[in-house]
Amino acid sequence: MSIQENIRNAAQATFKNHLEFLSSGQIEKWVDLFDENGILEFPYGPADFPKLVKGKKELYEYMKNFPKHFLVSFENLHFHATESPNLVIAEFTSNGKAISTGKPYNQQYISVVTTDDRGMILKYVDFWNPMVALEAINAPLSNFVNE
Structure with missing residues (x-):
């Protein structure tokens, strides 16, 4: 296996x-x-949603409550070919529910992820529809839409 294949893997x-x-x-x-x-x-986040989270401390603070809000499994993972072995472009779906409401949380994602040669994530750009999450938890959509 080549060095490039090892990095991609x-x-x-x-x-x-x-x-x-x-x-x-x-x-x-x-x-x-x-x-x-x-x-x-998060390029498509609503107005009051963070566009960027940086560093391990901020990442933890941002995501620590995810398991309290959503029960999900991720499915249909497909990797797209890239020129750089450090670049992952993936499409996948989630099948789940919001714990507080029991409403479905079924999402389609496209992720663009850059890693270093060890496989550590340097940058993760998450393309998803935040409206699906807001609807699942019964968040008032008016908070996120300009009137």
């Missing part, structure tokens, strides 16, 4: 671990997948 394994740790509520292990200065970016 490490990047994809990290991504698979990311899904496993989130779905099983292992947030500390999830944070450990990131480089010390790793970035999580």
